[in-house]
Amino acid sequence: MKRALFALFLLGLPVPILGQPVSVNVASLLADPARYDGQKVSIEAEAIGDRLHAKHGTWVNFLDTTAAVGCFFPTSLAKDIRHLGGYELKGDVFRVTGVFHASCPKHGGELDIHADRLELLQEGRPTPHPISRAKVALAAGLSLASALLGFEISRGRTKGV
Amino acid sequence: MANRPVGRAKSSAVVYYAGWVTLWLGLSMTIPLLTALTFQEWPDFVNFWAGTALALFVGLAMILLARPAQGELSWMEGFAASALSWVVCMFLAAFPYYLSGHFGSYLDACFDVMSGFTTTGLVLIQDLDHASNALNMWRHLLTFLGGQGMVVLALTLLARSNPGAFKLYAGEAKDQRLLPSVGGTALAIWEISLVYLLLGTLAMFLAGLWIGLPPVPALLHGLWIFMSAWSTGGFAPNSQNIVYYHSLLYEAVAIPIMIAGSMNFGLHYAAWTGNRREIFKNIESVVFVTVLVLTFLIGISALPLQGGLVGPLGVFRRVAYTFISAQTTTGLQPVYAPAMAKTWGDTALFGASLAMLFGASASSTAGGFKGIRVGTLFKALSQELKRLLRPERAVVIEKVHFYRDVILDDTIVRSSALIVLLYILTFFGGVILTTALGNPIALSIFEVASATGNTGLSVGITQASEPWTLKVAFILIFFVARMEFISVLVLVGYLLGVLKSSVFSFGRP
Structure with missing residues (x-):
C-alpha cells in the first residue's frame, strides 16, 4: 500500500x-x-x-x-x-x-x-504610491499647450476666421 | 484656401469632426479625474490629468488644423469620421491606462480600451484586484460611452453645426431613428440610458449592501456592474468578474439589466411610449428567445456529463447565466475561465459560441449578427422552401415584423446576408490565426466567437502573455464587428484615397 x-x-x-x-x-x-x-x-x-x-x-x-x-x-x-x-x-x-x-x-x-x-x-x-514628478511635468506641459490651442481657436472665432 | 484640392478639403472635414469627438473624450476623462481626487488616489489623479490634457490638446489641434465642413457631409465622410474618431480615441484613452502601470505595454492598454469602447469585455489588465477606484471608473465609463454611441452625442453637445448627423450616427452602426432629428434621437437614447442608470445602480447598490459591501464600495460596485451589464460590456472591478460576489441575488439583479441593454433602443422607446405589445411581436424579441433556448439546450444536453453540475440552482447560476450573458453579448462570467475550458466540453462551448455569434438586437449596445439579420435570413430561407414546395405559379410573400410589417425583398435579404457573411469571414480568420498560434480548436472557436460577438466571455486564451499578433488581430475584430464593417472599410478606402491624392499632388504647384 x-x-x-x-x-x-x-x-x-x-x-x-x-x-x-x-x-x-x-x-x-x-x-x-x-x-x-x-x-x-x-x-x-x-x-x-x-x-x-x-x-x-x-x-x-x-x-x-x-x-x-x-x-x-x-x-x-x-x-x-x-x-x-x-x-x-x-x-x-x-x-x-x-x-x-x-x-x-x-x-x-x-x-x-x-x-x-x-x-x-x-x-x-x-502600498506606497509615489507621485512621479516627470508625470506631473508632462501633465502641466500638456495642460499649458491645450490652453494655448483653446485660446487660439477662440481668438480665431472672435475674428470670424 | 479656395484652391485647396477637393480630396484634402473632404479629409479636413473628417478630421474636424473626429477632433470634436476627441475633445468630448478629454472632457469625459474628468470623471475618473474627480474620482481620483475624491478618493485621494494621487498617482492616478496625475495620470488622468495628463490623459485629459493630452486628449484636449489633440482634439483642439485637429479642430484648429482642419476646416469645418462646407455643406452636408457625404456618406463616406460621415462613416470615415465615425471610424477615425474611434481609432484616435482608442490611442488617447489608453494613455492613463498605460501610465497606471497595470498594463504590460501600450498595446495591452489599447486592447482594453477597444474592448471597452466596443463593449466586448476581454481584458489584459494586470493586478486588477489592486487597481484604484479612478482606474475602474474609467474602465466602466469607457464601456458605457461606447455602448450608447459617443460620436453623435459628442457632436450634438459640442459642435455648433452638425450637417449630415445621420451619416455619423449610422457610421457607429446605429440606424434607429426614435425622433425626427438625429440629435433628438441621440439625446433620447442617453435619456433612456440615464434613467436605467439611476434605477439599475440603485438596485445593484441595495444588493451590494445586502451581501455585506460597505456603503461606498456598494455604490461604486453597483454603478460599475450596472454600466457593465447595461452596455453589455462584461467588465468587473475585480479579476473574478461576477463570481467575486458569491451571491445569487447580486447575479440575478444583473440579469434584467443585461437583457434590457441588449434590446433595441427603438423597442425601449416603443415600450416607453405605451406600445408594449411590440416587445412580444418584434422579430428581434422572437429571435432572441429562440436562439437563447436552442443554444441553452445544446449546452445543457452536453454539460451534465462533463461539468459535474449540482442541482437546478447550479444549472441556473452557472449554465443559464452564462448563456444569457453570451446571448446578450455581455460577458459577465459566472464560471472561472480555466475551469470552463477544462470542464465544459466542446459541445457546450460550441453552443455558447453560437449564442455569442448570433448576438442580440440591432441599435442596442449588444454585438453579434443581430436579431433582425438572423430573423430576416431565416424568413428568407422559409420563403425559399415554400417556393420549392408550392406550385410554380404560387406567389410566396414573407413578412418580418420590425416595428411594422415589412415584406421581404431581395435588397433586405442581400444587405443582411452581406453583413452576416463579413462576420463569418472575420470569425474564421480569427479562428485560423488563434489555432495557428497553438491554441486548441474548440477553445479558439469560443474565444474568437466572443471577440467577434463583442461578448467578453473567455476560456483563458486572452491574457497578457499572448502573442502581440493575436492582440492586434483581436483589436481589429472588436472594432470591425462593433462598427459592423462598413465604416471601417470606408475609413480604409478613405485613407488610401487621401494618400493617393497626396502622392499624385506631390511636387505640383
Whole structure:
C-alpha cells in the first residue's frame, strides 16, 4: 500500500497522504478542478476585496501570484482576517486550508474552498504610491499647450476666421 | 484656401469632426479625474490629468488644423469620421491606462480600451484586484460611452453645426431613428440610458449592501456592474468578474439589466411610449428567445456529463447565466475561465459560441449578427422552401415584423446576408490565426466567437502573455464587428484615397 501511495506521489497525483492537505496554487485549482474535487487543500494567498455575508458564514476572496478564488469561512474564523488587499494596501497573506469543491452543492455549483484553518504568514501593509514628478511635468506641459490651442481657436472665432 | 484640392478639403472635414469627438473624450476623462481626487488616489489623479490634457490638446489641434465642413457631409465622410474618431480615441484613452502601470505595454492598454469602447469585455489588465477606484471608473465609463454611441452625442453637445448627423450616427452602426432629428434621437437614447442608470445602480447598490459591501464600495460596485451589464460590456472591478460576489441575488439583479441593454433602443422607446405589445411581436424579441433556448439546450444536453453540475440552482447560476450573458453579448462570467475550458466540453462551448455569434438586437449596445439579420435570413430561407414546395405559379410573400410589417425583398435579404457573411469571414480568420498560434480548436472557436460577438466571455486564451499578433488581430475584430464593417472599410478606402491624392499632388504647384 505504502509503495502504491509512494508511486502515486512520484507520479505527481495529489494524494492527501495521512490526512495532509495538498499544497497547491490557485491557478492549478482552476485549471483542473476535477483533480482536486473534495480534497483538503491549502493555498498561500492574500486576502483581497471585502468580507461578504452568506448563510452560515462569510466569503473572502484570496489571490496568489496566479489567480483568485473564493473561500467560505465560519464567520468567527473570518474575523481573524484584519487587512483586505486593495488599492491602498496589500492584504494579509495566509495559508488557507480547507476542502475544495469543483462544484459546491451548498453554493449553487460554485468552485470554492470551505476553509477551516487560517495561518497568518505576512501581515497586510499599506502600498506606497509615489507621485512621479516627470508625470506631473508632462501633465502641466500638456495642460499649458491645450490652453494655448483653446485660446487660439477662440481668438480665431472672435475674428470670424 | 479656395484652391485647396477637393480630396484634402473632404479629409479636413473628417478630421474636424473626429477632433470634436476627441475633445468630448478629454472632457469625459474628468470623471475618473474627480474620482481620483475624491478618493485621494494621487498617482492616478496625475495620470488622468495628463490623459485629459493630452486628449484636449489633440482634439483642439485637429479642430484648429482642419476646416469645418462646407455643406452636408457625404456618406463616406460621415462613416470615415465615425471610424477615425474611434481609432484616435482608442490611442488617447489608453494613455492613463498605460501610465497606471497595470498594463504590460501600450498595446495591452489599447486592447482594453477597444474592448471597452466596443463593449466586448476581454481584458489584459494586470493586478486588477489592486487597481484604484479612478482606474475602474474609467474602465466602466469607457464601456458605457461606447455602448450608447459617443460620436453623435459628442457632436450634438459640442459642435455648433452638425450637417449630415445621420451619416455619423449610422457610421457607429446605429440606424434607429426614435425622433425626427438625429440629435433628438441621440439625446433620447442617453435619456433612456440615464434613467436605467439611476434605477439599475440603485438596485445593484441595495444588493451590494445586502451581501455585506460597505456603503461606498456598494455604490461604486453597483454603478460599475450596472454600466457593465447595461452596455453589455462584461467588465468587473475585480479579476473574478461576477463570481467575486458569491451571491445569487447580486447575479440575478444583473440579469434584467443585461437583457434590457441588449434590446433595441427603438423597442425601449416603443415600450416607453405605451406600445408594449411590440416587445412580444418584434422579430428581434422572437429571435432572441429562440436562439437563447436552442443554444441553452445544446449546452445543457452536453454539460451534465462533463461539468459535474449540482442541482437546478447550479444549472441556473452557472449554465443559464452564462448563456444569457453570451446571448446578450455581455460577458459577465459566472464560471472561472480555466475551469470552463477544462470542464465544459466542446459541445457546450460550441453552443455558447453560437449564442455569442448570433448576438442580440440591432441599435442596442449588444454585438453579434443581430436579431433582425438572423430573423430576416431565416424568413428568407422559409420563403425559399415554400417556393420549392408550392406550385410554380404560387406567389410566396414573407413578412418580418420590425416595428411594422415589412415584406421581404431581395435588397433586405442581400444587405443582411452581406453583413452576416463579413462576420463569418472575420470569425474564421480569427479562428485560423488563434489555432495557428497553438491554441486548441474548440477553445479558439469560443474565444474568437466572443471577440467577434463583442461578448467578453473567455476560456483563458486572452491574457497578457499572448502573442502581440493575436492582440492586434483581436483589436481589429472588436472594432470591425462593433462598427459592423462598413465604416471601417470606408475609413480604409478613405485613407488610401487621401494618400493617393497626396502622392499624385506631390511636387505640383
